[in-house]
Amino acid sequence: MQNMKLSELYWHRITPLHFVLWPLSVLYRFFLAGKKLCYWLDILPSVKLPVPVIIVDSISIGDGGKTPLLLWLVDLLLAHGFHPGIVTQGNSDNAGPPAAVTTANSSQHSGGKAFLLAQLHGKSCPVWMGIDRIAAAQALLTAHPECNVIISNDGLQYHRLERDIEVIAVDFNEQSFGNGLLLPAGPLRSALKDLGKSSILVANNLQNHYVDPDQQNKIYNMKLVNETAYLVLDPQQRKTIADFGKESIRIVTDADNVHWLYELMQKTGINAELHSHPENHRFRAEDIHFADADIILMPEENALQCKDFAHGKLWAVSQKAWVNSELQSVLLRKLHSNPSSL
Structure with missing residues (x-):
């Protein structure tokens, strides 16, 4: 690694x-x-x-x-x-005023986990970020009084x-x-x-x-259950990790998720090459481009950051509790x- x-x-x-x-x-x-x-x-x-x-x-x-x-x-x-709402600090290098995290926002500004929360629940549960959690919560309640x-x-x-x-x-x-x-x-x-x-x-x-x-x-x-993946371009397509069989697989992740993905490799027995990037890495198209790979697996929060330049080989591994x-x-x-x- x-x-x-x-x-x-x-x-x-x-x-x-x-x-x-x-x-x-x-x-x-x-x-x-x-x-x-x-x-x-x-x-x-x-x-x-x-x-x-x-x-x-x-x-x-x-x-x-x-x-x-x-x-x-x-x-x-x-x-x-x-009617819940979520507040998070997001990335420390974005010290602006409280702001809503939406699916239209760039994940590079909100951080992987905040962007994941907005992608999965943003329509029914607003997500706001800000260095001051209290100000973020108050701004959320003002914008969404139903919360x-x-x-x-x-x-x-x-x-x-x-x-x-x-x-x-x-x-x-x-x-x-x-x-x-x-x-x-x-x-x-x-x-x-x-x-x-x-x-x-x-x-x-x-x-x-x-x-x-x-x-x-x-x-x-x-x-924690994390043995299912879905195609980023078509989330209705789902497979268990074991279903990928002997295909050529690359796993791309940031440092926050590397350990459970490594354990997933050991548990499922898939033969994959693991590529780990630093925390808060800003993923780019070249990070998920491997000409010799049949499948690219990423943890869901990282995969959704690549949604704008995703290709037909990119699969997201979700983690459920x-x-x-x-x-x-x-x-x-x-x-x-x-x-x-x-």
Whole structure:
């Protein structure tokens, strides 16, 4: 695999460097606790929106299944009569005012995940981006007064925006959970024990990991399903990855998705060459041009960025979340008990 990030060398193992980084991780943990306490004591001001706010985030710096979980949540809310809207920060190099992310927008300006959300749910669930999440949420509510739930795509430590429900994706895969240490010695942005009792934990790969019996939060199971692809030029054409058989296959992805695609290769046994690009890579036509390939596979969020110059060999691999049915009841009960959602 190409373009291995520095984190791959250090965050997923213990090396002498961690003896230097570990004290910084301890300070980071105390800083987070102190910051949260300041908001709880109203020393730092927070903002309460007129509708319920659901934070969906990952405990690690990677996606950790957060995006499929968020898409599952949107489907759940729409099916039960809610009108959700999504706010996201998008790319940090686009620090303009809040703006809607639409299918007409260039994905180069909104970021792959924001563009994916708009492509899949933009018509029924507006997606807005902005460096200031609160301003983005307020702009969304002004433009779409029918919205009665705001979903924040990240914001675990952004306590200036008050949240009614906090849903945290925890992927116990070695590449996501890593060495179990907090930043900068490890990939975790919070320790499990530091999450509030009201936080809802949704775990992937839980069966392979020991969980402290004193863990105060109940953990709900999630399974990520990613064995189906569709032709970008004709989404009605779908195949399982195994159906591609012995065709010449190239897999093109960014660094955010490289690990689960590599695991997909191992699980399905397909013979493919994997091409990995850096995070936030701006895909161009030449990135998906391989004259000797029969099939080009890309994760859905990257494939949709190539939609304007897609060809008949390009297939998108979608990633769906199957979530414990008990979680559905818990979320709906919390929303229906919130007066601002009625």
